[in-house]
Amino acid sequence: MSGGTDRPAVSVVVPTYNCGAHLDPLVASLSRQGLPPGGYEVIFADDGSTDDTPRRLDELAAADPQVRVLHLEHSGWPSHPRNQGLEQARGEYVFFADDDDWFGDEALARLHACAHDHDADIVIGRMIGHRRGVPRELFRENRFDATLANAPLADSMTCHKLFRRSFLDRHGLRFPEGRPRRLEDHRLMAAAYLLAERVCVLADHPCYHHARREDAGNVTATRMDPAEYYAALRKALDIVDAHRPPAAARLRLHRRWLRKEMLNRLRGQALLSAPEHWVEQVADEVGQLVKERVAPDAVAGVPPMYQVIAHLAAQGRMADLRRLAEWEVSVRAHAAVDRWQVEGRTLTVAVSAHLRAGDEPLRFDERGLPVLPVAEATPDGVVMRAGGARTDVVIRRRETREEFFLPVDATTEPAADGQVCHRSTATVDFAALDGGRARGTWEVRARVIQAGWALDANLPLVVRCAADGGPPRVEDPRRLRARIRRAVRRIRDRTLGRTARAGSRSHDRPAAARR
Known part of the structure; x- marks a missing residue:
């Protein structure tokens, strides 16, 4: 179950920042991973937390030899701590987890077994969302030779996956640091999907619980700056262009970004709940991207509502976008x-x-x-x-x-x-x-x-x-309600029947008896 006598099978790299007690579910889940002692390690890369997180992490490391802590200067984004954690990782495989998420029982053992059995560079475990969306179509079934062309891999562009360490090193795959900061995991995943020799999807077991904190405290949960965000998306498109993948893979990535990162922000409640000047900035950026960088076949291949929104954004028809959004929320x-x-x-x-x-x-x-x-x-x-x-x-x-x-x-x-x-x-x-x-x-x-x-x-x-x-x-509440109605009718009928019979006996008695 390990890559050598002193080498763990899996290294879990976790960037942390002011997470406090939100770390507890992840820590509790680590003891239920089905790996033997020494079969995994956890590297917490703390990005200059200012609360009691560093102390909590040091206490964990003191109590568990499988836990290590890196105390880093604050960078303000997960890329740097993830890269630093990866450099320190000793495992044959690496899993990138967030500090407010947690693992399903036996997830690491199952992911590692899948990677080993199928000689996979990447294994994507079934994700469960808590107050946030996760891919659904991707996890319809197990897939042991998934590609961008034959599976909806592009639906899952976050880095919460198991990677073969040697695969990342061979291709120099690291999270981009510096500006633009957004979509750092998309840029890594676009290259990883295009370079991997085998990708597996383990859909028959819940592996990773992906949460949005109730206090909206995730580092990446703040409202994005449209100029920076779409500059990052252009960088992701550059990666696809540089690799010159087959047309089917290219279109899958273009369509994913078109739907999720561009057009979903201009429809329904997402548009109506955002500041008007911000929506106008997004629409302008999206309109330019659609005209300049998105393949026409990608636009033609998305469902009708998305084609409509792309058309309105490209023409700068903000009033019509808002009118459509007001209707769509119904x-x-x-x-x-x-x-x-x-x-x-x-x-x-x-x-x-x-x-x-x-x-x-x-x-x-x-x-x-x-x-x-x-x-x-x-x-x-x-x-x-x-x-x-x-x-x-x-x-x-x-x-x-x-x-x-x-x-x-x-x-x-x-x-x-x-x-x-x-x-x-x-x-x-x-x-x-x-x-x-x-x-x-x-x-x-x-x-x-x-x-x-x-x-x-x-x-x-x-x-x-x-x-x-x-x-x-x-x-079935409908059957329960029907049974209740029938019972009420029976009670009513019996009550009315007794009253009627009592009244009939009373009126049938002779006058002398009634007196």
């Missing part, structure tokens, strides 16, 4: 359970779903594109396709927030009035779910994907498993 997914049944340990759920804008069903034109409240929103000369519309069924463990996509038989049914209805039937075997570790309370959700939306709708089902491998017990 778009919701609506879903219903048509039927469900349990046979043994297998649950089958049939779901129907659609999108609504406010109180009205969302309508689509003859091309399958959404009818929008903005004139001339479709760019000239671009044929947009609304393919890929579907509804997934997702089951989530309430205790840990783990999510699993269920296999579905899905159809999409357009109606004459422009509405679109999705129907999906999902099946889940609780004896096999999460490798048989199905104990807990599970919530069922529908995820409607269409035209650039991916929206969740809660379904009125709760599934409880009292033990791993045990039969599921489904709680």
Whole structure:
């Protein structure tokens, strides 16, 4: 389990800054990693904390020989402490973790075994989000030979992964320091994905819990400066251009940055909740990037809503962007359970779903594109396709927030009035779910994907498993309410019946008896 007699299998590098008690979940999780003594080490690289973090780290190191602490001058960003931690790391593999995140049980052992078994340069473990988004489509299934062309690797551009140390050294891969500071992990990951000989995705076990602190205290959580941020994105695009990857890989990266780093900031609540002058700066930067650096095929390949926003941003139509955002915040997914049944340990759920804008069903034109409240929103000369519309069924463990996509038989049914209805039937075997570790309370959700939306709708089902491998017990509030209504009717009918019978006996008695 180690790379040599005194070499740990995995080095965990953690940059810290004024984290205080937010470090506790990570520290607690380290003892549950399934590696033998000496199988891992943790290097805390403290970026000049001014609270009691240095003292806490020194106490950890004094109590655990697998922990080391680097006390660094304050740099203001994670790149420098990560690089310094990497230089000190002795492990065959290196995992970069943040100080307010934590590991799932046995995560490092499973990640290392996957890397060893498949001779991987990079292993991406399933991520669980806490008050922040994490990739979902990437973790639909295990992938042991993933590339930018055959898998949605570009959905995961953070550095919270297992890397072969010799791979990083061979290619001189380090986090960029200095200005611009933003997107430092994107720049490293773009090069890493393009250079790696094998990348694996371990989706069947929760490996990394990615959290946003309630006090918004993450170093990178502050609102970005648009000029600096998009200068950093240009640097990432330069890396792709320098490596000259195959067209499919290049387009995946361009489309990812176009959707996530550019256009998502100009739609819906993200636009409406930001200062107006900041949004104008972002729109200006995005408009220039779309025209100058983003491949036309990348713009043509994103879903319709993104193409619309790219078109409006490139034309500087701020009023229309705001009008579209005000409308889009009303778009919701609506879903219903048509039927469900349990046979043994297998649950089958049939779901129907659609999108609504406010109180009205969302309508689509003859091309399958959404009818929008903005004139001339479709760019000239671009044929947009609304393919890929579907509804997934997702089951989530309430205790840990783990999510699993269920296999579905899905159809999409357009109606004459422009509405679109999705129907999906999902099946889940609780004896096999999460490798048989199905104990807990599970919530069922529908995820409607269409035209650039991916929206969740809660379904009125709760599934409880009292033990791993045990039969599921489904709680359906609709059936409970129906039983309550029937019970109320029975009680009412019996009460009314007794009153009626009592009244009948009283009036039937002779007058003399009543006296």
